Amino acid sequence: MSVYALVDCDSFYCNCERVFRPELRNVPVIVLSNNDGCAISRTREAKALGVEMGAPFFKIRDFCKKNNIAVFSSNFSLYTNLSSRVMRTLRKLSPIVEVYSVDEAFLDLSGIPNPLEYARMIKEVIGRETKIPVSIGLAPTKGLCKAACFLAKKDRSHGGVVSLLDKYDQDEVLGKMPIEKLWGIARGRGLSLKMLGIKTAKDFRDYKNVHLIQKILTKVGRQIQDELRGIVCFPLSLETEKKKEIMSSRTFGHSVYDKKTLSEAIASHAFEVAEELRSQKSVCKEVLVYVRSNPHKENIEQYGASVVGKFLTPTSNSFKIIEKALECLEDIWRPGIEFKKAGVRIMKLQDNCEYTLNMFEAHDDLREEALMKTMDLINFREGSRTVKSMSCGTNEFAWCMNRNHCSPKYTTSWHQIPKCK
DNA sequence: TCTGGGGTCCTAGGACCC
């Protein structure tokens, strides 16, 4: 039997903020989404006060003040940096690590004599070396690990580590787990299952009619069911696969009415995705541009549109991608609209050495490639956006987001590094 | 005033081909 462990950081973004603000330990903390839109991470204390996941900040602002909840804008450069520290530490403790997301990793602990003890040791070491508290779920499949971890977080009496390696424990835990808390089952699928009388994870696991499950929940649903039965459908994947799509989009801090500002926002997003495209050594065949007004605002003309531009020859050249994106914008731009969000997505990615050239379109020649490389190098060394395309404009404030509660870049900027008194 | 951003996977159905 395989023994997998899921290591999941507790309230990750909030606890990243606490690393450099130890006085916030045991204090309710929340972290807001971009634009200070809504709460996306909450500590145990904040949850206990009743702050909901995704709660719009403007609705809970007063409540936070009244209850002394520490509020932070999201500081992603800090979080990704601390995430890599956690992952690095995990790799020292286990040779097989799949980084599943910024705050989660699956480990293969098969063959280790006492996995539960080992998991407790991992939790202790991560806490000591990175100051990030984690919960760990042990089980024979990823799906069961998720359930184990759910319990480890919910019920502190287990000390943050729960094992579902034993069939008896699986029955017990799944029997108490509401169906919609299961990994891969959210509201939509949860509702369909409840129609069949399936209320708990155990009901789902033991439901006999697999054809019906396949029909209602597609192949994925049946795989989740198999995973609960101890059959591995999602093995650990060790090599980091290249992304199949890359996107960059943002809600504007202020509404945008003019085409110039909108173009600059689009160009900036295009610049962003092109840089990431090159960093994974891919090229793209399509660019999608989209814009929309503010769906939450009444009494304005609502508008949303997207359009795809195609390259005859795939490219990773920032200027070509920006040019194509701006062409697309021409098609969907409409005067008189109060724009609130815009974004660029690149699709049909492939390896940069794999494509065939097209006779009728200029391909990226060596000089262009050298230019991109130089640009990437400067931006890597001197900070992103040190050099950029002029079409990105110079006045980001016209469309950039609001971040009124941001902590310093403690770990990624020399100017903001913490000082000892 | 004010409601995030970035991804993946799957399926149905249309278009097209022979």
Add this chain to the structure above:
DNA sequence: TCTGGGGTCCTAGGACCC
């Protein structure tokens, strides 16, 4: 009444995750 059959490829949209 009744209008082939089988295959592939592509796309849009739904659902979900973190």
